[in-house]
Amino acid sequence: MMTALLHVAFFCSLCVAVAMSGVFDTVLVDLGYEHYAEKPVSHFPACLAMPFNSLVNLGYLLLGVYWLRSRTEGRGGYFKEVFALMALAYGPTQWLRIATQGRLPAVLDQWFTLPIFAWVPIWCSYIAGGWSPRYALVVEVASLCSYGLALSHELGFELALGCHVAFAVVQGLRVQRRFGDRQSLAYLGAAVLSCVGFVVLKLLDHRLAEQLWIFRHLSGHFCSKVCDVLQFHFSFLFLCRLTWREKQARSK
Template sequence: MLSALLHVTLPLALCVLLTRCRLFDAVAVDLSYDHYAEQRVEHLPAFLAMPCNCLVNLLYIITGVYWLLRGTDNAEPEQGRYLRQVFAFMSIFYAPVQWTRLAVLQRAPAVLDQWVTLPIFAWVLVWIGFIERGAAGWRVWHAAVLELLSVLSYGLALLHERGFEVALGCHVLLAVYKGVRVQLTHGDARTLRNFMFAVLSCCGFVVLKLLDLPLARYRIFQRFTGHFWSKVCDVTQIHFSICFLTNMTSRTKKTR
C-alpha cells in the first residue's frame, strides 16, 4: 500500500508544481460559476459555494477507501492488489483536486483537474496489460511508460482549444477497446455485467456533463444538476471498472 501511495502522490505533486508555471496559460479552461448550472449559494463559504457539486466529491473518497481497505482473496496476486490500490488512491486524491477547482476558480486547479483525468483512464490500460500478459510477462516499466505518455498527451491542450477533449476521447476509446478485447478473451457473465455498467456510467459521465446547462431548464435538474449526476456516474464508473478488473485478474490467475 505504501508503494501505491508513493507512486500516486509523487507524480501528482509534480503535476501540481508544473501547473503553477506559465506553461499552461494558453490552455482553455472555465474560470467562472456561469459554466455550471447549479446556482451559487452566496452565504456559504467558497468550498461549499455550490453545495451539491462540492459535496459529491466525497463519493470519490468513499469509493477509494472502500477499495483500498477491501479484503483480498487467494486468487488476487500481489501485483493485482498493487494495481487496485493505485486506482483507489487515484480516486481518493481526485476529490480534493476537483473540490479545489470549484472553491477557488483559478487556472492552476482547473488545469490540474483536466490533467489528472488522463492518467486515471490510462491506469485501466495498465491493468488490462497486466491481465493479458500475466505476472510473469508484466513489468513495472510498462506501466511507467504508459502513464508517462498519458501525462504528456495533455500537451494537446496547448496546441488546440479542444486538445484536452481529443486526448480524453482517445483515452476513453482505448480503454473501452481493450476492455472489450480482454472480456472476449478471458471474461464470463460476471465480468461482462461489470464491464457494461462501467461503460454505461462512462456514457452518463460524458453526456450529463455536456448537457449540464440545457438540462437546468427542467426543475429536477436545477439543484441536482447534470454536472452533479455526471460526477455520480464518474464514481460508479470507477467502482465498476475496479470490479471488472479485479474479477478479471482473479479469473486469469486461476486459469493460468
Template sequence: MMSALVHVLVPFILCVALANTSLFSEVEVDLTYEHYAEKVIDYMPAFLAMPFNCLINLGYVYIGLYWLLWQRAVKETEQSRYMREVFALMAIIYAGVQWTRLATLRRAPAVLDQWFTMPIFAWVPVWIDFIEHLPGKWRASRAAAFELCAFISYGLSLVHEKGFEVALGCHIVLALYKGVRVHLTHGDNHTRRYFLLAMLSCAGFVVLKLMDHWLTRFGFFQRLTGHFWSKVCDVLQFHFSFCFLITVTDRAQAKTAAQKK
C-alpha cells in the same frame, strides 16, 4: 500500499508544480461559476458554494477508501494489490483536485482537474495489460511508460483549444477496446455485466456533463444538475471498473494456476 502511494504522489506533485507555472496559461479552462448550472449559494463558504457539486467529491473519497481498504476473499498477489491500490488512491486525490477547483476557481486546480483525468483513464489499459501478461511477463516499466504517455498527452491542450477533449476521447476509446478484448479472453457473465455498467456510467459522465445547462429546463435537473449527476456517474464508473478489473484478474490468475497443474 506505501509503494502505490509514492508512485501516485510523486507525479501528482510534479504536475502541481508545473500547473502553477506559466506553462498552461493559454489552456482553455473555465474559471467562473457560470460554467456550472448549479446556482451558487452566496452565504455558504467557498468550499460549499455549490453544495451538490462540492459534496459529490465525498463519493470519490468513499469509493477510493472502500477499494483501498477492501479485504479480498481470494488471495491477492502483490502486483494485483498494487494495481488496485494505485487506482483507489487516484480516486481519492482526484476528489481533492476537483473540490479545490470549485472552492478557489484558480487556473492551476482547473488544469489539474483536466490533466489528472488522463492517467486515471490510462490506468485501465495498464491494469488490463497486467492481466494479459500474467504470470511473469508483465513489467512495471510498461506501466510507467504508458502513464508517462498519458501525462504527456495533455500537451494537446497547448496546441489546440479542444486538445483536452481529443486526448481524453482517445484514452476512453483505448480503455473500451482493451476492456472488450480482455473480457472476450477471460470474461464471463459477471464481467459482462460490470463492463456494461461501467460503459453506461462513462456515457452518463460525458453526456450529462456536456448537457449541464440545457437540462435545467427540466425541473428535476434544476437543483441536482446535469454536472452533479455526471459526477455520480463518474463515481459509479470507478466502482464498476474496479468490479470488472478485479473479477477479470481473478479469472485470469485462476486459469494460469490451472495450466500449471
C-alpha cells in the same frame, strides 16, 4: 501500499510542479460559476458554494477508502491500490476547483483525469500478459504528455480524453474476451454506460437546467460526477474480477 502511495504521490507532485510553472497558463479551462447550471448559494462558505457539485466529491473519497480496504492478494493488489489512491487524489482536486474557481486546480482537474483512464489499459495489460513496468511507464508518461494537446487547440483536452476512453474500452473488451464471464461483462457494460452518462450529462448541464427545474439543483454536472464515481466503481469490479479469473486459470 507504500509503493502505490509513492507512485501516485510522485506523479501528482510532478503534475502540480509543472502546472505551477505556468506551462499551461494558456490552456482553455472553465472558470466562474456561470459555467455551471447549479446556482451558488451566497451565504454558504466557498467549499459549499455549490452544495451538490461540492459534496459529490465525497463520493471519490468514499470510493477510494472502500477499495483500499478491500483485500486483493498479489500484484493485483498494487493495481487496485494505485487506482484507489487516484480516486482519493482526484476528489479533493475537483472540490478545490469548485471552491476556488482557480486556474491551477482547474488544470489539475483536467490533467489528473487522463492517467486515471490510462491506468485501466495498464491493469488490463497485466491481466493479459503479466506485469511490465516498462509498458506501465510508457503509457503513463504518454498519458501525461498528451495533455499538451490542450496547448495546441481549445478542444485538445477533449481529444486526449476521447483517445484515453477509447483505449480503455478496447483493452477492456480484449481482456473480457480472453478471461471474462457474464458477471465481468455486466461490470464492463455498466462501466461503459456510466462513462457515457459522465460525458453526456456534463455536456448537457445548462440545457437540462433550462428544460427541467430539478436540474437547476441536481444539475447535469452533478449527475455526471455521480456517473464518474460509478464508472470508477464498476471498473474496479470488472478489473478485480478478471484479475481473479486470470489467476484461477493460471493455477489450473
